[in-house]
Structure formats: structure tokens, C-alpha cells
Amino acid sequence: PENxxxxxxxxxxxxxxxxxxxxxxxxxxxxxxxxxxxxxSKMGFCSDREDVNSLCMTVVQRLLERNNVDLKNIGRxxxxxxxxxxxxxxxxxxxxxxxxxxxxxxxxxxxxxxYGGTAALFNSINWIESSSWDGRLALAVCADIAVxxxxxxxxxxxxxxxxxxxxxxxxxxxxxxxRSTFMQHAYDFYKPDLSSEYPTVxxxxxxxxxxxxxxxxxxxxxxxxxxxHPEETTxxxxxxxxxxxxTPFCKxxxxxxxxxxxxxxxxxxxxxxxxKYPGFERFNQSTFENSYFDRDVEKSFMTTFSNxxxxxxxxxxxLANQVGNMYTPSVYSGLVSLLINEPTENLTNKRIGVFxxxxxxxxxxxxxxxxxxxxxxKKFTSKLDYVKPLLESREKVAPxxxxxxxxxxxxxxxxxxYEPSGSTDVLFPGTYYLKNIDELHRRTYERK
Ligand code: ACO
Numbered sequence: 221p222e223n224x225x226x227x228x229x230x231x232x233x234x235x236x237x238x239x240x241x242x243x244x245x246x247x248x249x250x251x252x253x254x255x256x257x258x259x260x261s262k263m264g265f266c267s268d269r270e271d272v273n274s275l276c277m278t279v280v281q282r283l284l285e286r287n288n289v290d291l292k293n294i295g296r297x298x299x300x301x302x303x304x305x306x307x308x309x310x311x312x313x314x315x316x317x318x319x320x321x322x323x324x325x326x327x328x329x330x331x332x333x334x335y336g337g338t339a340a341l342f343n344s345i346n347w348i349e350s351s352s353w354d355g356r357l358a359l360a361v362c363a364d365i366a367v368x369x370x371x372x373x374x375x376x377x378x379x380x381x382x383x384x385x386x387x388x389x390x391x392x393x394x395x396x397x398x399r400s401t402f403m404q405h406a407y408d409f410y411k412p413d414l415s416s417e418y419p420t421v422x423x424x425x426x427x428x429x430x431x432x433x434x435x436x437x438x439x440x441x442x443x444x445x446x447x448x449h450p451e452e453t454t455x456x457x458x459x460x461x462x463x464x465x466x467t468p469f470c471k472x473x474x475x476x477x478x479x480x481x482x483x484x485x486x487x488x489x490x491x492x493x494x495x496k497y498p499g500f501e502r503f504n505q506s507t508f509e510n511s512y513f514d515r516d517v518e519k520s521f522m523t524t525f526s527n528x529x530x531x532x533x534x535x536x537x538x539l540a541n542q543v544g545n546m547y548t549p550s551v552y553s554g555l556v557s558l559l560i561n562e563p564t565e566n567l568t569n570k571r572i573g574v575f576x577x578x579x580x581x582x583x584x585x586x587x588x589x590x591x592x593x594x595x596x597x598k599k600f601t602s603k604l605d606y607v608k609p610l611l612e613s614r615e616k617v618a619p620x621x622x623x624x625x626x627x628x629x630x631x632x633x634x635x636x637x638y639e640p641s642g643s644t645d646v647l648f649p650g651t652y653y654l655k656n657i658d659e660l661h662r663r664t665y666e667r668k
Pocket of ligand 1: 545
């Protein structure tokens with residue numbers, strides 16, 4: 221099969237959010253810390269009415285209905301998530317409730333922090349390109365509820381779900397031979413306490429790990445690109461028309477674009493640097509390893525190349541800024557944001573770089589080539605017209621009320637039997653929600 225890629229794309233996010241300016245005040249943080257310092261405006265969150273199963277059911281059902289997908293035509297269903305409820309029982313198995321008589325669907329869950337969605341996607345692509353493929357389509361689903369204990373990490377939460385229908389002759393095509401991966405053992409962020417939804421996180425280390433993974437993936441991608449396309453003269457970031465990132469908070473991504481420009485600088489031979497980077501001689505002795513928290517490097521590359529951020533990345537941060545870190549769907553919310561904020565005419569034949577990162581750590585950079593068929597692309601992007609109005613229709617919740625709802629989740633995590641108390645009135649129409657949990661921890665859902 222040729223041109224394997226994304227045939228349809230669906231995203232959902234919580235119907236309630238807390239305003240980050242109000243949260244700064246409520247937390248006693250200095251004004252601007254979350255909004256300017258982290259680059260976040262609003263944070264979506266779920267009450268105890270929603271869990272990872274319900275988020276996945278909502279997004280998958282919406283994708284199936286809105287694209288008239290024949291249930292029998294799904295041959296693989298993969299879920300990437302780090303939100304664990306039944307441990308040995310997959311979220312994928314819960315999604316089988318939506319597939320009627322079609323029980324012949326391969327795939328289960330994949331977990332490694334925010335990377336699982338990309339693993340689910342790769343498994344889907346690989347299946348279609350393999351000898352196991354039976355001609356049907358694959359669905360890659362990613363969903364998470366990102367919540368942190370009270371403290372400095374709490375404003376970097378969020379929640380959401382993305383479903384991607386994968387098959388041949390797609391408008392968004394995964395470029396073959398251009399995946400570069402960096403994986404390493406690290407305790408930057410993990411969830412050793414199985415009784416809690418909250419991670420154990422070393423914030424500073426997690427940022428260092430993210431940036432080091434970015435450096436490694438980017439450099440390897442460049443080498444693979446060179447091998448695969450020796451005829452192409454464009455180098456470095458110019459290879460990408462847009463570049464999207466896993467987004468723990470928007471400021472980190474803005475810094476990451478600067479970081480990639482710093483990569484291009486260090487990868488330029490010293491004799492050519494003076495011409496291309498006047499005034500940057502002081503960075504000739506810098507190295508990747510000694511510069512993760514070098515303020516001068518960070519600021520100089522970020523401000524000098526702010527146009528690169530504006531051109532290639534800013535539009536993709538729309539949902540991350542409005543919803544927060546969705547974990548596994550985060551990088552794909554970047555894809556949706558780009559598609560709904562860039563005029564479709566500008567997108568044909570473009571190459572999008574993708575950087576997916578999950579703590580612990582697993583990361584990959586790869587690229588998507590957009591079709592040159594404008595009609596096909598318009599048909600695809602017009603299906604995302606619902607995103608902005610849905611976002612506008614959310615309900616704002618005061619930080620004190622948000623904190624109470626978080627305490628309810630915290631207190632009742634893994635409780636059984638359990639009747640959720642969160643309102644169903646606030647949920648968007650078509651949302652699956654948790655009706656109850658019986659004494660054997662079996663969950664029942666209803667749809668609004
Ligand atoms: N106005 C403007 N900016 C401000 C203000 C203010 N009043 N106050 C602080 N800031 C800036 C700081 O200078 C800093 O920016 P800088 O790094 O560019 O200088 C930024 O706001 C954040 O302030 P810090 O003091 O660094 O924040 P803190 O250490 O309290 O927490 C952190 C930040 C570590 C990101 C925390 O929220 C966290 O642990 N989050 C979860 C981990 C995470 O998301 N890691 C990213 C990769 S891994 C993953 O995806 C989970």
C-alpha cells in the first residue's frame with residue numbers, strides 16, 4: 221500500500237477549564253508565572269464523571285459516526301495512554317463495546333508516559349505496511365487525564381483524546397525511512413504509586429531529558445534525511461515547513477525551537493558560522509551537554525530566531541495553550557491546531573516535522589508529508605471545523621471549585637463500589653461518562 225497515513229482525525233477535550241491567571245492568584249504564585257512563564261492560558265480538567273475509558277469511547281465513537289466508518293472495516297485498534305485504571309485489562313478492550321459483531325480487531329494498549337500515542341500510531345502504520353495486513357483500516361487512539369499533586373507542577377496538567385484513522389492513500393502521509401528514535405533509562409517522571417493518579421516528577425530533570433532527546437532525535441533525523449534524499453539541498457530546520465512538538469507547556473516548545481536553531485548552529489562548520497551567525501562567536505565553545513540551562517544560549521537563539529517559531533510552530537500551540545498538557549494526545553493536538561489555524565491552501569505538499577516525547581524516556585522525530593490534492597485536503601480539514609466552537613462553549617470553573625473536584629478524584633481513586641458525583645449537565649453532547657463502578661470494580665458507562 222502506498223501513501224499510508226491519516227485518513228481522518230478527531231479530538232476531544234474536557235468541557236470544563238480553569239483559568240491560569242485565576243489559578244496563579246489562588247495558588248499564591250507570582251502574577252504571570254503560569255501565563256507568561258509557562259505560556260498557558262487555560263487548563264482543561266475532568267471531574268470523576270470521566271476516566272480514560274470514557275474519553276477514548278467518546279473520541280472513537282465521534283470519529284466513526286462523523287466519517288461513516290463501517291465497523292467491520294477496522295482491523296486494528298491501538299491505544300496509547302499512561303492513565304491506568306484496570307492495570308492488566310486494556311483500554312482497548314473497553315473500546316470493543318463500540319464495535320458490535322466485529323471482534324476481529326488486533327492491537328492493545330501501549331504505555332510509556334506521553335509517548336504511547338506515537339507507539340500506537342507506529343504499530344498501526346507498521347501493520348498496514350506489513351504482510352499481516354488484511355486490507356482493512358487501523359485506528360490509533362491516545363487519551364490521558366494529566367493531573368499533578370498540588371504544587372508547582374499542577375498548572376501543567378490537562379486532559380484530552382485523539383483518534384486517528386490510518387490507511388493507504390491518505391491526505392497526511394507518514395514519510396518512510398525518516399523516523400529517528402532516542403530512548404534511554406531516566407527517572408524524570410514516572411508513576412510508581414499505583415494508588416495515586418499523580419506522577420513522581422523531577423521537573424528540572426524532565427526538561428533536561430526532553431531537550432536532550434530533542435537534540436538526539438533531530439540530529440539523527442538530519443542524517444537519515446541526508447541519506448534518503450541526497451539530492452535535496454535544504455538543510456536543518458528548512459527541511460520542515462512546520463514543526464510540532466509534544467507540549468508539556470507552551471514555553472518549553474518555544475525554547476525548543478530556539479534549541480533546534482542552536483543545533484543548526486553547532487552543526488555548521490566553524491568557518492561558515494561567522495557568515496551565517498554574526499555575533500554568535502561566543503557560542504563556538506558551547507556544547508549540547510553543557511547548555512541545557514545556559515540562559516545566554518537559550519535567550520539568544522530564542523529571540524534571534526523568533527521568526528522561525530512564528531512561522532513553523534506557533535500555530536500548532538493553540539490547543540496546548542487552551543487545554544494544557546494532554547500527555548499522549550499532546551503532540552497530535554499540535555497537528556490539529558496547525559490544521560485549523562493555517563489556511564488549507566498553504567498546507568498542500570508541505571512537510572511537517574513531529575517530535576514526540578515521553579518521560580522515562582522514549583522519543584521519536586518523524587515527518588508527515590501533506591498531499592498536493594487541495595480538494596482532498598479541504599475535505600479532511602473541514603471535518604475539524606467543530607474544534608474552535610466546541611472550545612468556545614466550555615465552562616469556566618473557579619480555582620477553589622476545581623481544587624474540590626480534584627480532591628474528589630484523589631479521594632476516590634480506585635474506590636469500589638462507587639457512584640460518581642460530577643455533573644453530567646456540563647458535559648458536551650455525545651460524551652460517554654462513568655455511570656458507576658460496582659463492588660468488583662466493573663465500570664458502566666452511558667452516553668449523553
Ligand atoms: N512572570 C513571568 N514569568 C515568570 C514569573 C512571573 N511572575 N514567575 C516565574 N516565571 C517564569 C520563570 O522564570 C520560568 O521561566 P524560565 O524557565 O524561562 O526562566 C517559568 O516561569 C517557570 O518558573 P519556574 O520557577 O521554573 O517553575 P517551577 O520550577 O515552579 O515549575 C515546572 C515549572 C518544573 C515545569 C513544573 O511545572 C513541573 O514540574 N511540571 C511538570 C513536568 C513537566 O511538564 N516537564 C516537561 C517535560 S516532561 C512531561 O511532558 C511531563
